[in-house]
Amino acid sequence: MASEGPAGSSGAALSIEDRLRALEDEREIRELIIRYAQHLDARDHKGYAELFARDGRWSGRMGDAVGPEAIEKMLVEGLGPTPEGFRNTKNFHLMSNILIEIDGDKAKAESRLVYFARTKDARPGPMLAGRYFDEFVREDGRWRFKFRQVLGEIPTREEAPVRTAEEDGHE
Numbered sequence: 359m360a361s362e363g364p365a366g367s368s369g370a371a372l373s374i375e376d377r378l379r380a381l382e383d384e385r386e387i388r389e390l391i392i393r394y395a396q397h398l399d400a401r402d403h404k405g406y407a408e409l410f411a412r413d414g415r416w417s418g419r420m421g422d423a424v425g426p427e428a429i430e431k432m433l434v435e436g437l438g439p440t441p442e443g444f445r446n447t448k449n450f451h452l453m454s455n456i457l458i459e460i461d462g463d464k465a466k467a468e469s470r471l472v473y474f475a476r477t478k479d480a481r482p483g484p485m486l487a488g489r490y491f492d493e494f495v496r497e498d499g500r501w502r503f504k505f506r507q508v509l510g511e512i513p514t515r516e517e518a519p520v521r522t523a524e525e526d527g528h529e
Contacts, residue, residue: 411502471490
């Protein structure tokens, strides 16, 4: 993904206000990507789903869902309901290499993920590496995911099918 600079500029002089807006937009989108991983790791299904636009779409190993309600339902069905007082000591996502391209009230990003899970000897072990391809929209003054696609690369979906909550030890 090639970056055109702040707010999609092609070298034209931008005002300080435009440059500040571009930096604030990029920061908000970067934090949105990180909050996504935090909500996922905390199994905060509702908080996770609220990061998506009203017609936002998620596509990945668990399936395809459109809108916050459908995304939340997909998470509950795929990962199980979150137990009261849940504290995740079994796995986490590490986000990196975040590249963001902003164009007004729309944006695109690509980022990397590594999913770590607790190994038998109680150490974090990398279980999956992949990429996210994102489209964002400013909705009600806040950036939201318009479309998020995850592509597992190591191992591929064929090499390691989706595991259920029971197989992941979430029950």
